[in-house]
Amino acid sequence: MASLNLQAVCNDHRIQLDPINTPSRLLLGPGPSNAHPTVLQALARPPIGHLDPAYLNLMTEVQEMLRYVWQTDNRITIPVSGTGSAAMEASIANSVEPGDVVLVGVNGYFGRRLVDMADRYGADVRTMERPMGQCFSLDEIRLALETHHPAILALVHAETSSGVRQPLEGVAELCSRSGTLLLVDCVTSLGAIPLFLDAWGVDLAYSCSQKGLSCPPGCSPFSMGPRAEQKLADRKGKVANWYLDMSLLNAYWGCDRVYHHTAPVNMNFGIREALRLLCEEGVEAAWARHRHNAERLWDGLQSLGLRLVVDEEIRLHTLTTAYIPEGVDGKAFARALLDEEGIEIGGGLGDLAGKVWRFGLMGHNSRSEHVDRLLGLLKQRLAAQGALA
Amino acid sequence: MASLNLQAVCNDHRIQLDPINTPSRLLLGPGPSNAHPTVLQALARPPIGHLDPAYLNLMTEVQEMLRYVWQTDNRITIPVSGTGSAAMEASIANSVEPGDVVLVGVNGYFGRRLVDMADRYGADVRTMERPMGQCFSLDEIRLALETHHPAILALVHAETSSGVRQPLEGVAELCSRSGTLLLVDCVTSLGAIPLFLDAWGVDLAYSCSQKGLSCPPGCSPFSMGPRAEQKLADRKGKVANWYLDMSLLNAYWGCDRVYHHTAPVNMNFGIREALRLLCEEGVEAAWARHRHNAERLWDGLQSLGLRLVVDEEIRLHTLTTAYIPEGVDGKAFARALLDEEGIEIGGGLGDLAGKVWRFGLMGHNSRSEHVDRLLGLLKQRLAAQGALA
Numbered sequence: 184m185a186s187l188n189l190q191a192v193c194n195d196h197r198i199q200l201d202p203i204n205t206p207s208r209l210l211l212g213p214g215p216s217n218a219h220p221t222v223l224q225a226l227a228r229p230p231i232g233h234l235d236p237a238y239l240n241l242m243t244e245v246q247e248m249l250r251y252v253w254q255t256d257n258r259i260t261i262p263v264s265g266t267g268s269a270a271m272e273a274s275i276a277n278s279v280e281p282g283d284v285v286l287v288g289v290n291g292y293f294g295r296r297l298v299d300m301a302d303r304y305g306a307d308v309r310t311m312e313r314p315m316g317q318c319f320s321l322d323e324i325r326l327a328l329e330t331h332h333p334a335i336l337a338l339v340h341a342e343t344s345s346g347v348r349q350p351l352e353g354v355a356e357l358c359s360r361s362g363t364l365l366l367v368d369c370v371t372s373l374g375a376i377p378l379f380l381d382a383w384g385v386d387l388a389y390s391c392s393q394k395g396l397s398c399p400p401g402c403s404p405f406s407m408g409p410r411a412e413q414k415l416a417d418r419k420g421k422v423a424n425w426y427l428d429m430s431l432l433n434a435y436w437g438c439d440r441v442y443h444h445t446a447p448v449n450m451n452f453g454i455r456e457a458l459r460l461l462c463e464e465g466v467e468a469a470w471a472r473h474r475h476n477a478e479r480l481w482d483g484l485q486s487l488g489l490r491l492v493v494d495e496e497i498r499l500h501t502l503t504t505a506y507i508p509e510g511v512d513g514k515a516f517a518r519a520l521l522d523e524e525g526i527e528i529g530g531g532l533g534d535l536a537g538k539v540w541r542f543g544l545m546g547h548n549s550r551s552e553h554v555d556r557l558l559g560l561l562k563q564r565l566a567a568q569g570a571l572a
Numbered sequence: 573m574a575s576l577n578l579q580a581v582c583n584d585h586r587i588q589l590d591p592i593n594t595p596s597r598l599l600l601g602p603g604p605s606n607a608h609p610t611v612l613q614a615l616a617r618p619p620i621g622h623l624d625p626a627y628l629n630l631m632t633e634v635q636e637m638l639r640y641v642w643q644t645d646n647r648i649t650i651p652v653s654g655t656g657s658a659a660m661e662a663s664i665a666n667s668v669e670p671g672d673v674v675l676v677g678v679n680g681y682f683g684r685r686l687v688d689m690a691d692r693y694g695a696d697v698r699t700m701e702r703p704m705g706q707c708f709s710l711d712e713i714r715l716a717l718e719t720h721h722p723a724i725l726a727l728v729h730a731e732t733s734s735g736v737r738q739p740l741e742g743v744a745e746l747c748s749r750s751g752t753l754l755l756v757d758c759v760t761s762l763g764a765i766p767l768f769l770d771a772w773g774v775d776l777a778y779s780c781s782q783k784g785l786s787c788p789p790g791c792s793p794f795s796m797g798p799r800a801e802q803k804l805a806d807r808k809g810k811v812a813n814w815y816l817d818m819s820l821l822n823a824y825w826g827c828d829r830v831y832h833h834t835a836p837v838n839m840n841f842g843i844r845e846a847l848r849l850l851c852e853e854g855v856e857a858a859w860a861r862h863r864h865n866a867e868r869l870w871d872g873l874q875s876l877g878l879r880l881v882v883d884e885e886i887r888l889h890t891l892t893t894a895y896i897p898e899g900v901d902g903k904a905f906a907r908a909l910l911d912e913e914g915i916e917i918g919g920g921l922g923d924l925a926g927k928v929w930r931f932g933l934m935g936h937n938s939r940s941e942h943v944d945r946l947l948g949l950l951k952q953r954l955a956a957q958g959a960l961a
Binding site for chain 1: 579581582583584585586587588589591592594595596597599601603604606607610612613614615616617618619620621622624625626627630633636637639640643645653654655656657658661685688689691692693766768771780782788789790810811812813814815831832833834835836837838839841844845848851852854855856910916921
């Protein structure tokens, strides 16, 4: 032991801080969204072991409720131990083998991220492209499938950067002709807009905890169907990612309960409660609530003269993009709303950077009083800048 | 919208549960360990945005306090958004290029995991092996370095599966002769036993939140020094892992604050408080406390006739392995302790499976009253089975 004490401790980085005192915010941007108070209380429960019988039981509950929310019977349906991008990477890492042709529908920032990820796993990546604010038609998808014969087609159900909903009905039928797996980004749709993994023939899907589920970010729903499981079983090499390898993770989440990694147990306490509340409300009611409040917001924004980016038919109920009125400094406006009212709204990403605001109404935050408060403040502040139509 | 409502919702998996009611446990196994009550309260704070100025400030605080706890000036010192294995994978993914020779010291389960991970990133993996319970001498390390000329040497500072501390003083000097980076697993040592990243010349290190730091699992300290940063900058291809790519992550955690992924903000609230408490106590005091309580446990276990696996000189102060007395069903004994007393202890892993118990005294749980309670119960229960020496 003596040798261990020879080294003097350096106190250069030893700062002395006051107890944490983060501000209270109403999060009406692209996410995270506010968590339900019941969920926050669950996070503060004392941790238990990741192999404790009580925890194993909680895992079963979480998986079953996730199947309901995803509308799937998929055996491998779990929360990944990371935020939404980790679940996105899990979907790529477990399905892509080097050389696989992966066709990605890129109509925003998150489609672009899928391209980057698939490339890192050795895919031969092809893209279909659409400007931000638009989606892909079945005809375009059919043509691209016939051109590229991909092993995987990746689409973003809810493009958080633009506010576009990609219709998915009929896509799986096209995929089946070329033996293509359908992979779908549901980060901004799960629990908030209609989603039917099994009926729509989705093979791989991922989401997050901090939007439709009203839980803080940190564990992220993932589901893979039988065809994707088969591709995983048949692959020649190991999954090129240990932490997210579903063949190992399924031995923990499945019947065997073999230790893989120490789970983020408190985050799972939170998502358990978030899912319990959603099962109580029912997904139809949650979907209707999101639709109702989104429509209230759209009407209000348009009465203020704001122009919405996305056509109503494919506009997300969770996230609305509106052009910043001419003459308004969108960034300064958002910052003042945060500093003076404690309300967070989002700016644009990618091609829409600097041009739009993004307004989120997700999970617990999809409530008419929030819509009305936001609209009232926009009206007042835009008027003060002479920017009201 | 009409088409979205044509599909009927299936309620097969819609279970109705009571509010969460996880049991209270005293976690005296290999981890997770109990969290400090102040940390748990921080977890329950309402989330704020990952680009909120208040959150960016909290990130700076967390990084600075991590540098103190790690005893390093490393610029890239962050909590990875996952549990300890994600931070382990970050250390491999960011340092290994395909074909690199990686030498791993394997004297337990977690060394074996490093081999698996390095292999997935295309390393040419070589191993030094030692039975569980032993560590590597400087002579062995020198010989192995001369034999393999590795790009990276990976050692486990605190082998959670056996309870062995690997002395690290002098290893970096040997590594420098072959231009080898030193990568160290500190999952069960950070904040609890002496550790000096810079003085010991460690290039890459990772840990977890749920042991020495008294926080639940879910975000995991990681640090990389200038030589490792240079190797990252010089690599030919992208890091084969998007979520853990430090060249992207550093643009968020560094001065630029460029969005990478949505951070697990509440977990970071927790680790901020955990680190604040550790800065308040001081690492020397925390190390001394762990040593003191470990010695109290060792004395007690030995008085009960239990044989410890690891020699005192290299025995961890955080985790003690003891052989299960002859005639005792170790698994049933541990389960009874959990069910009847709410105390979790661990079983063996790998070659020690079924042969040992693992007793953890980490962070907030390294307290004499816990030691005494555990020893009292062991005495009583072993006596009842006629297994007391």
